[in-house]
Amino acid sequence: MSAKPAPHLEFAPPPPTGTGRGWAVAGVAHIALFLALGLATAWKTQPQSLQAEAELWSAVPQAAAPRLQAPTPPTPEPKPEPKPEPKPPKPSKPPQPAPEPEPDNKLRDAQIALEKKKLEDQKKKEAAERQRKALEKKKKETEEKEKKEKAAKEKAIKDKVEQEKAALEKKEMEKKKAAEKAEAEEKKRQQEQALKDKKDKEDAARADAMRQENLQRMQGMAGASGGPNATGTALKSSGPSASYAGRLVGRIKPNITFSGDVVGNPRAEVEVRVAPDGAIISRRIVQSSGNMAWDDAVLRAIDKTEILPKDTDGRVPPLIVLGFRPLD
Known part of the structure; x- marks a missing residue:
């Protein structure tokens, strides 16, 4: 037995029409939305070279959305009895579209996990780069x-080599100077020795001449030429003649070069x-004039004279003292 339709009130608005079409449009729109979401997220779920598994948990428990069900077709209503047409009612609000379902939480968490992993990989890569x-x-x-350090060591070695080289050169120079000094001293010693030998030889010659003279004097004492009051033992007087000293001074004085002033x-x-041949062997000041410049000038003049003339008897005294005055 079928249920009776609800009685229609006289002043109630007529039932809304087009409800079935609205449910059909809403269902088609939801299906198209799910297809678009599936196509939009398909590229993110394809297999990649990097494989990762993650089990995601929601921080806050959430209830799953209700399963989408196809709308049930409306039951046909019995035709009402004809009645006077009422006033047209106010147009009703169009049906509101169903709210869009929230995206899958697991897919979103997976994307967040991948982003975190990429960020961590980037940080690791940056850390590795910084470390490198x-x-x-x-x-x-x-x-x-x-x-x-190598340059410093090389410089130190170079400086040390240069210092050693300089020290060696200095040592060689000192050795050379010492050898030159020793050679000069040896040469001087040889010269002094030669002078000494010459002097000894001359002294020996004079001594031999004196011995010969004494021998001759002793052998010929009878032929002495001294006066009656003579007390000598020589054949002839051995002293210089009275004018001999003046002759020697006259011979030496032209060689004196003196331009100083004397008091x-x-x-x-x-x-x-x-x-014996008149050659001057040595000379020395026995009494200074008090003016060293005049004394040196006299000595230089004697050295320049070199040989003294013989006395009237043909001999030269081995030792004679001569006097020189600047104004004579």
Whole structure:
């Protein structure tokens, strides 16, 4: 037995029409929306080279959305009895579209996890890059430090070699100077020895001449030429003649070169040793004039004269003292 339709009130608005069409449009729109969401997220769910598994849990429990069901067709209503047409009712509000379903929480969490993993990988990559740069910087600093240390060592070695070379050169120079000094001293010693030998030889010659003279005097004492009051033992007087000293001074004085000033007319006495042939052997000041410049001028003049003339008897005294005055 079928249910009776609800009685229609006289003043109630007529039932809304087009409800079935609205439910059909809403269902089609939901299906199209789900297809679009599936196509939009299909590229993110395809397999990639990076495989990852994640089990996602929602921080806050959420209830699942109700399953979408096809709308039930409306039951046909019995035709009402004809009645006077009422006033047209106010148009009703159009049906509101059903709210869009929320996207799948698991898909969203998976995307967040992938983004986090990418961010972590990026951070790891940046950390590795920073570490690599730090290692390269440290390696470069180490190489520069080793290079500087090597350069410093090479410089120290070079300086040491130069110092040793300079020390060796200095030592060689000192050795050379010492050898030159020793050679000069040896040469001087040899010269002094030669002079001494010459002097000894001349002294020996004079001594031999004196011995010969004494021998002759002893052998020929009868032929002595001294006066009656003579007390000598020689055949002839051995002293110089009275004018011989004046002759020697006259011979030496032209060689004196003196331009200084003297006070008074001081006398410089010089002892001169002479060889038998008249050659001057040595000379020395026995009494200074008090003016060293005049004394030196006299000595230089005697050295310049070199040989003294013989006396009237044909001999030269071996030792004679001569006096020189600048104003004579």
